[in-house]
Each structure stands twice: as structure tokens, then as C-alpha cells.
Amino acid sequence: MLAAVCALSGRACAQSQPSATYALTHAKIFTLAGSAIEDGTLLIRDGKIAAAAVSPSSEHIPVTRAAGITEVLAVPGGGGFDSNGSGGVIGGQASAIHLAGWTIDEMLIKKSAAMVLNWPEIETHTFDLTTFSRKEKPFSEAKQEYDKQVNEITDWVERARHYALAMEKGSAARYDRDLKLEALAPVVRGELPLLVFADRSREIRNAVEFCDKQGLRMILAGGSEAYKVKDLLRSKSVPVILRPLLTLPLDEDDSYDRLLSQPAELAAAGVKFAFASFDNSFARRLGQNAANAVAYGLPYDEALKAVTLYPARIFGLDGQIGTLEQGKIANLIVTNGDPLELTTDVMYLFIRGQRTSMDNRHLRLYEKYSKRPKAQ
Amino acid sequence: MRISKVLNAHGLGTLFLGLLGVLCLGYFPRSASAANPPDAAAVILIRNATILTVSHGTIERGSILIKDGKIAEVSQSINAPKDAQVIDAAGQFVMPGIIDCHSHIAAESINEGSVSVSSMVNMAEILNPEDIDIYRDLAGGVTAANILHGSANAIGGQTLVIKLRWGQPAAKLPFEGALPGIKFALGENPKRSNFSIPGQPRRYPSTRMGVEETIRSAFSEARDYQKSWQDYGKRLAAGEKNLIPPRRDLRLEPLVEVLEGKRYVHSHCYREDEILMLLRVAKEFGFKVRTFQHVLEGYKVADELATAGVGASTFSDWWAYKVEAYDAIPYNAALMTRRGVVVSINSDDAEEATHLNQEAAKSMKFGGLSHDEALKMVTLNPAVQLGIDNRVGTIDVGKDADLAIYNHDPLSAYAVVQKTLIDGRVYFDRQRDTAEHSEREKEKKALIDKFKKSAEKKPEDKKPDATVPILQKPAEKKPGEKKPEEKKPEKNPGPPLESAAPVLPGGER
Numbered sequence: 001m002l003a004a005v006c007a008l009s010g011r012a013c014a015q016s017q018p019s020a021t022y023a024l025t026h027a028k029i030f031t032l033a034g035s036a037i038e039d040g041t042l043l044i045r046d047g048k049i050a051a052a053a054v055s056p057s058s059e060h061i062p063v064t065r066a067a068g069i070t071e072v073l074a075v076p077g078g079g080g081f082d083s084n085g086s087g088g089v090i091g092g093q094a095s096a097i098h099l100a101g102w103t104i105d106e107m108l109i110k111k112s113a114a115m116v117l118n119w120p121e122i123e124t125h126t127f128d129l130t131t132f133s134r135k136e137k138p139f140s141e142a143k144q145e146y147d148k149q150v151n152e153i154t155d156w157v158e159r160a161r162h163y164a165l166a167m168e169k170g171s172a173a174r175y176d177r178d179l180k181l182e183a184l185a186p187v188v189r190g191e192l193p194l195l196v197f198a199d200r201s202r203e204i205r206n207a208v209e210f211c212d213k214q215g216l217r218m219i220l221a222g223g224s225e226a227y228k229v230k231d232l233l234r235s236k237s238v239p240v241i242l243r244p245l246l247t248l249p250l251d252e253d254d255s256y257d258r259l260l261s262q263p264a265e266l267a268a269a270g271v272k273f274a275f276a277s278f279d280n281s282f283a284r285r286l287g288q289n290a291a292n293a294v295a296y297g298l299p300y301d302e303a304l305k306a307v308t309l310y311p312a313r314i315f316g317l318d319g320q321i322g323t324l325e326q327g328k329i330a331n332l333i334v335t336n337g338d339p340l341e342l343t344t345d346v347m348y349l350f351i352r353g354q355r356t357s358m359d360n361r362h363l364r365l366y367e368k369y370s371k372r373p374k375a376q
Numbered sequence: 377m378r379i380s381k382v383l384n385a386h387g388l389g390t391l392f393l394g395l396l397g398v399l400c401l402g403y404f405p406r407s408a409s410a411a412n413p414p415d416a417a418a419v420i421l422i423r424n425a426t427i428l429t430v431s432h433g434t435i436e437r438g439s440i441l442i443k444d445g446k447i448a449e450v451s452q453s454i455n456a457p458k459d460a461q462v463i464d465a466a467g468q469f470v471m472p473g474i475i476d477c478h479s480h481i482a483a484e485s486i487n488e489g490s491v492s493v494s495s496m497v498n499m500a501e502i503l504n505p506e507d508i509d510i511y512r513d514l515a516g517g518v519t520a521a522n523i524l525h526g527s528a529n530a531i532g533g534q535t536l537v538i539k540l541r542w543g544q545p546a547a548k549l550p551f552e553g554a555l556p557g558i559k560f561a562l563g564e565n566p567k568r569s570n571f572s573i574p575g576q577p578r579r580y581p582s583t584r585m586g587v588e589e590t591i592r593s594a595f596s597e598a599r600d601y602q603k604s605w606q607d608y609g610k611r612l613a614a615g616e617k618n619l620i621p622p623r624r625d626l627r628l629e630p631l632v633e634v635l636e637g638k639r640y641v642h643s644h645c646y647r648e649d650e651i652l653m654l655l656r657v658a659k660e661f662g663f664k665v666r667t668f669q670h671v672l673e674g675y676k677v678a679d680e681l682a683t684a685g686v687g688a689s690t691f692s693d694w695w696a697y698k699v700e701a702y703d704a705i706p707y708n709a710a711l712m713t714r715r716g717v718v719v720s721i722n723s724d725d726a727e728e729a730t731h732l733n734q735e736a737a738k739s740m741k742f743g744g745l746s747h748d749e750a751l752k753m754v755t756l757n758p759a760v761q762l763g764i765d766n767r768v769g770t771i772d773v774g775k776d777a778d779l780a781i782y783n784h785d786p787l788s789a790y791a792v793v794q795k796t797l798i799d800g801r802v803y804f805d806r807q808r809d810t811a812e813h814s815e816r817e818k819e820k821k822a823l824i825d826k827f828k829k830s831a832e833k834k835p836e837d838k839k840p841d842a843t844v845p846i847l848q849k850p851a852e853k854k855p856g857e858k859k860p861e862e863k864k865p866e867k868n869p870g871p872p873l874e875s876a877a878p879v880l881p882g883g884e885r
Contacts, residue, residue, distance in 0.1 A: 059696075060696070063695075246727060246728075246731065247727060248509075248512065248726060248727045252508040253508075253816065253820060255809070255813055256511065256512045256515045256730075256809070257515070280696065281694065281695050281696040281697055282694075284693060284706075285693070287789075288734065288789050291789030291790055292731075292734075292789055294789075294790060295784075295789065295790045295791065295792050296792065340789065341788060341789055341790075342734055342737045342738055342740075342741060342787070342788065342789045343737055343738075343740045343741045343787070343788075344741070345741065361705075362695075362705040362706060362707065365675075365703060365705050365707075366675075366705055366707040366711065366742075366743070369675050369676055369678075369711060370711065370714075372676075372679075374679055375679035375680060375683070
């Protein structure tokens with residue numbers, strides 16, 4: 001059996017056992033830090049990858065973990081589902097977590113990994129529930145609402161900048177504490193990236209220009225039409241967290257494979273991106289998404305990195321996770337085949353160096369009803 | 377609506393909607409393929425292919441001969457007859473066209489949600505052959521689909537099976553000879569627990585008890601109605617003169633057809649309790665449930681389903697998108713199969729339908745079904761469930777030449793459809809699609825430029841009030857344009873979920 005070892009990074013607890021030492025032998029090791037090792041050994045000690053063969057290296061949680069996902073970026077407010085409109089423009093802070101631990105403190109990798117910004121959309125289509133009919137809104141009206149929301153974002157950023165200045169210069173006694181502005185201070189200082197949800201090219205462009213002008217670090221989330229602004233994204237070094245490829249194209253005259261072929265196009269253009277599920281119950285389709293992108297032209301290595309190294313790098317965590325290298329946190333999976341293929345099983349899963357249970361509700365129900373005696 | 381999307385993408389107001397509408401009348405996406413259905417090649421030979429017959433194993437480097445839309449021969453080697461169009465499928469895989477047992481494509485509307493029994497409405501009346509999702513699903517290897525009414529009512533509308541003959545008029549879509557169906561729905565959707573419409577009172581039923589009573593009540597009426605016609609028939613046969621026939625009841629007629637086995641019942645359901653409930657009601661009134669749809673807790677009552685001879689059409693791995701989907705497990709298909717239920721994997725969604733081959737593959741991982749058993753989930757089994765297995769579902773001599781050709785084993789995430797054939801005609805060809813792509817882009821750009829130019833010239837001529845109504849005329853409906861009740865959320869990150877209720881008030885699933 002060919003065992004493939006790879007560190008899969010994805011989304012949002014398991015039980016810690018005393019630290020043990022493991023050696024995985026005769027494995028094909030996708031270190032993601034260099035080329036794959038065909039028949040390697042990997043040693044895990046004290047929760048860290050002590051020495052690779054060579055130097056490269058709620059119920060949702062266990063269900064997600066069983067799919068080989070060891071870390072996630074937990075985004076507040078289901079930011080991915082209704083990215084624009086619901087929950088206000090500033091959506092809260094996203095945390096990077098291990099998918100194991102008795103408490104959130106045990107799970108945390110980085111409490112504040114990004115600030116969510118739901119970029120508004122110029123939306124001329126509305127639905128009126130009282131008359132049960134679709135409405136067309138004049139463009140000028142939709143644009144006005146859009147501008148109002150963009151002004152609101154600008155206002156937040158400017159107030160946060162003043163607040164950050166006050167924090168810096170004054171003592172705490174000389175200004176009223178404002179928790180919202182305090183949370184935004186690291187954003188305006190350029191320490192915390194904005195995770196900006198936008199899909200249409202016009203909105204993406206506006207968001208990139210806004211962040212550029214305001215000197216804010218931007219990570220794009222969604223990006224259905226990122227290909228239309230790929231040069232801008234590359235030149236401004238804006239990475240993209242792509243929404244699932246298993247989504248219909250936005251417009252009916254888009255090519256049927258528009259979203260499937262986008263990753264290959266972005267990679268060729270030098271835009272950095274990662275795959276993501278955007279939804280708890282579809283997290284186990286992460287690998288499927290990555291494999292589908294390969295089917296439509298993305299090099300395999302890039303697909304694998306887009307669910308390991310790249311998401312880690314985008315959120316500044318690549319010093320700890322994302323590759324199998326000496327000294328990194330030992331979050332990794334052992335599979336019985338290509339880790340992105342539909343029919344591959346995850347055999348073992350390690351989180352912070354500990355072999356972690358893959359038991360979950362689905363498996364338990366399966367076992368329970370497999371054993372049901374034949375009905376009379 | 378596409379037109380205003382194009383417009384907005386270029387930052388222009390609704391001021392010019394009317395003009396663009398006029399300019400675009402002749403421009404439909406993929407107009408070439410839409411206007412010209414593929415010619416029927418009388419004889420086609422596919423050769424050098426790995427043939428996944430589903431019925432009798434896999435043939436390596438084999439050939440399929442197609443004559444007049446039917447499979448004429450399947451074997452290791454066939455000499456190309458004169459005038460045969462040859463498709464060299466070296467390195468490629470041919471499987472029976474995918475059959476989607478739960479779809480809402482090609483439908484102008486989905487839910488007549490105003491009443492709890494809407495058996496009088498029929499999906500066959502509102503087929504839209506220009507719905508772009510037909511093409512998208514065709515590009516995913518789908519050749520036939522069960523077009524269902526929504527799940528807003530305990531007893532929903534009449535349904536039909538279609539073939540995805542993209543480019544043909546609506547009249548050519550129905551699957552000839554396939555028995556029509558009717559949609560039933562149990563649980564959260566018919567009791568309207570996930571959505572309320574402002575200003576509208578709640579509708580009966582509001583509970584699972586009410587759903588059961590609604591169905592029983594309707595079938596009681598249907599029995600009486602059936603009897604009134606039987607009595608009339610008897611008296612007529614006995615030679616009575618001047619008889620007045622019973623008044624036709626369009627709501628009860630389809631239910632009588634169900635009682636007489638002339639119409640299949642496809643029932644939306646989730647939980648084990650409601651599944652057993654409908655089986656009891658069906659037994660009481662003497663009708664058959666043909667398929668349970670979704671049936672995510674089917675694995676809990678698999679023996680009961682097998683005993684009742686009901687098919688189960690389910691999702692591969694969807695779960696937790698609503699409370700009644702909390703016990704959904706990806707092992708459902710395999711567990712039910714092991715207990716003798718005929719199981720299919722369906723989409724219920726235009727996007728999900730584009731990769732049903734991959735969804736079928738998951739039953740190998742979750743529950744350990746064989747390659748052939750997994751393939752059957754989207755070919756032979758749905759064909760059996762829809763009563764069309766004499767025509768489609770396997771690669772056998774005499775069956776319709778409805779085929780999907782992939783570049784890899786279709787049960788892999790790396791497989792891409794190269795060609796889709798229906799009745800021996802190539803309705804989708806990836807190479808052709810790619811080649812036409814730049815032409816389509818050029819055409820679109822030319823139209824936009826033309827519009828911009830004319831808009832710059834005479835802006836004072838275009839008054840919004842005069843132009844907007846042009847687009848609202850039903851006669852000028854654009855392909856794929858849908859009525860609001862089935863509008864799906866555009867920013868959907870995955871298959872649409874129940875939580876999208878505000879735009880899917882009569883929603884599915």
C-alpha cells in the first residue's frame with residue numbers, strides 16, 4: 001500500500017493524550033516544501049516534526065477532521081454564505097485553529113488571523129417577499145446604496161486610524177475606550193489583514209483600490225471573477241481564498257467551466273490563491289475542489305499547496321504549519337492514495353503531533369445501522 | 377437576467393435597458409448550438425474506448441456501433457461500416473449517459489406553493505428549452521433528468537422525465553414513453569417551518585400530523601372521484617341513455633392515476649418516521665410510492681424500503697443544512713444498497729448535476745461499494761426508478777445511444793467529459809465548446825461596443841419609462857431567465873441550502 005503523508009490545511013475538538021513519539025515509515029511524503037519523497041520516514045516527537053527523512057517537510061469538527069482537515073480558518077457569521085449584506089460590512093475576526101483540543105485555547109493557532117470585511121455589491125436585482133416577485137432596481141439607486149456602504153467602511157477606517165493614533169500618543173485615561181475601534185486598530189496599522197468578501201470584478205477592483213489607497217493589507221475571499229482582474233491582483237499582491245469551484249458560473253453566457261478553469265488561469269498569471277469550503281457541511285469537498293482544478297489545468301503540486309502551504313502563508317502561519325519540515329507543528333495525515341482523490345481514505349491523522357481520533361457521528365450511525373438485525 | 381448584468385458590468389444605468397434589449401434579441405449564449413441541434417449521423421462508430429457497460433463489465437479498447445440513434449453492436453472490435461462517422465476514443469472512457477433522478481432544470485417555475493395540494497399543475501407545461509443549465513448539465517454527462525415540482529406542498533405538481541436535447545424545442549424534450557410522475561413532500565418544507573412570507577397567513581398544514589392528514593384526505597377524495605367515474609362507466613356500458621358524466625376534477629385526476637398505477641409518486645422526505653408514515657398511507661389507499669427523494673434517513677429503515685419495493689434517490693454527502701438533515705450520513709447509499717434497495721444519487725441542483733459521476737464515486741469510499749455498483753447509482757438504478765431501463769441506463773444492444781465520454785475513469789475527480797451523446801447525436805463536445813469560446817466573447821464585446829457607441833450618440837432619445845416595459849413583456853423572455861420563486865442565490869458557496877429561504881420561499885430539499 002502506498003501511504004501518502006501530507007499536511008492538509010482547511011477550516012473550524014479532539015482529546016489530547018500524553019505526548020507520544022511516532023515514526024511513519026515507507027511512506028510517500030508530500031512535504032510541500034520541496035519535491036515529494038518516495039519512500040521516506042517521518043518522525044514525530046513532542047508534537048513537532050523532529051526530523052523528516054530529509055529536511056523538507058460541534059459534530060462538524062470530527063466530521064471535517066475525518067476528511068483529513070487538520071486546521072481551519074474559522075470565519076465569523078458564516079461570512080462565506082451570504083458574503084454581502086448580512087451582518088454588516090465589518091464581520092469580525094477570523095481565527096486559525098487546530099481541529100483538536102478540549103478548549104478553544106488548546107485549539108487556537110492564531111486568535112486574530114484576519115478582519116472580515118463584507119464588501120458591498122451594486123445589486124439591481126431584488127426580491128420583494130410581500131408581492132412575491134422580482135424587482136429591478138434602477139442602477140443609480142443601487143449605486144447610491146453601494147456608495148453609502150463604501151462611505152461607511154471609509155468612515156470606520158478613518159475613525160480607527162484616529163483611534164490608533166490616540167492609543168499610541170495618549171494614555172488610556174485621555175480617551176474613551178471603544179472596543180470596535182480598538183479591534184480595527186491593528187488593521188489600520190497594517191498588522192492584521194482584511195479578509196474582503198467580493199465576487200464581481202467591479203467590486204473586487206474597487207476593494208483592491210480602496211485597500212491600496214488606505215494602506216491596508218487585503219486578502220480577497222470569494223473571487224468568482226478574480227480572473228478578470230488577475231493583473232491587478234498580482235501587481236498589488238492580493239492573495240485569493242477561492243470559493244468552491246463546485247458553483248455555477250455567475251452569468252449564463254460564461255463558459256460552463258468558468259470556475260473550474262479559473263485556478264489554472266490565476267496560477268499562470270502569478271496570483272496566489274487557496275481553496276476553501278466556505279461552509280461547514282461541505283468542508284469534506286475541499287480535496288475534490290482541488291482535484292477538479294487539476295482536471296481543468298492546474299498543476300497538481302499547486303493544487304496540493306493551495307490546501308496546505310498557501311493558506312498557511314496567506315495568513316502568516318507558514319512558519320508553524322503548511323509543510324512537513326523539521327520544527328513545524330506536526331499536523332499531518334496519512335492516506336492510502338492520492339490525498340485529493342474522491343476514493344482515498346485517510347488512515348491516520350495527527351494534530352500537534354498527537355494521533356487524533358477520526359471517529360465521528362456519521363461513522364457511528366453507519367456502524368449502528370449496519371448492525372441492525374434484519375427487519376421482520 | 378443576463379441583459380442587465382451585462383449592462384451593470386459596464387457601469388451603465390437602466391436608462392438604456394430597452395435599447396440593449398433590442399440589440400441583444402438575436403444574441404443568445406451559444407446561439408449556434410441552441411439554434412442548430414446536432415445532425416443525426418445515421419451511423420457512428422466509437423472505437424478504442426474503455427467501455428463501462430454497467431450491465432456486463434468493462435471492455436478494454438472496445439467499440440460501440442450506433443445506428444439510427446440506437447446501440448447496434450458492442451464488442452472488442454467492429455469494422456467501420458461505410459459512411460460511418462468514427463469517434464476515436466483512445467485512452468477515453470465511455471459510460472451510459474447519466475440520469476439525474478431529481479432535477480429542476482429547464483423549468484420556468486418550480487413551486488405552486490399557494491396550496492397544500494397542487495396536483496393540478498404540471499411541469500410539462502412550463503419547459504424552457506433555452507435554460508442554460510440544460511447545456512451545463514449536458515457538459516457534465518447528464519442525458520436524462522426527472523424534472524420535479526418543488527417541495528412546498530404535501531402533494532405537489534405533476535412531473536416528467538426529459539432528455540437533455542439542447543437546441544431542440546420544448547416539445548422534443550420529454551422522454552418518449554416514460555411514465556409521468558407526481559411530487560409529494562413530507563416534513564419541514566410542506567409544513568413551511570423554514571420560512572414565512574410577510575403579510576401572508578400561515579397555510580395548513582403546519583405540522584407533520586397535518587401533512588399526513590392532507591395526503592389521506594386528498595386520496596379519500598380521489599377514491600370517491602374514481603368511484604363516480606367507475607359508476608358512470610358501468611351505467612354507460614349497461615346502455616343507459618342521457619347520462620351526465622361526472623364533472624372533471626383536474627386536481628383529483630392525477631391522484632386517480634396514482635391509484636391506478638399510471639403515475640409514479642416521487643416523494644421528498646428526510647426522516648425515518650415520515651418515510652414509514654407515507655408507506656402506511658400508501659398501503660391504506662392501495663398505491664405505490666415509486667421513489668423516496670433525498671431520503672437521508674433511509675439507511676435507518678432500509679429493510680422496510682426494500683420490502684415495499686420503493687426506490688431511494690439520495691445525495692452523496694450533503695448534511696446538516698437543515699435540522700431534518702442532521703442524521704444524514706454519506707454511507708446512506710451504500711447501506712441501503714446492501715439491504716436490497718435500488719438506490720440512485722441525484723442532484724436536485726443544476727450545479728451538483730454537473731459532477732454526479734464524482735458523487736457516485738463517493739459511495740465506494742463511504743460504505744465500500746464496487747466500481748460497478750457506484751456507476752449504477754447514476755445510470756441503471758435511476759433508469760429503473762423511472763421505469764426507463766428498457767431504453768437507457770446501460771450500454772447494451774438495442775438501447776438508446778445516450779452516452780458520456782470521459783478522458784479518465786469517470787469515478788475520479790480528475791475526469792472531464794469530452795462528449796455527450798443522446799439518441800446517437802453529439803449534443804456536447806468539449807473541443808467544440810472551447811473552439812467556440814473566443815467567438816462568443818468577440819460577439820459579446822461587439823454588441824457591448826455597439827451599444828455604448830449608440831448610447832453616446834443619442835442619449836436624449838432613451839427614456840427609461842418608455843424602454844423598460846419592453847423587457848417585461850413575457851414574449852421577450854431570454855433563455856434561462858427565471859421567475860423569482862426559483863431564483864437561486866448567486867453567491868452560493870456550494871449547492872444551494874435551505875438557509876437561502878428568503879429567495880427560495882418555496883424551496884427545495
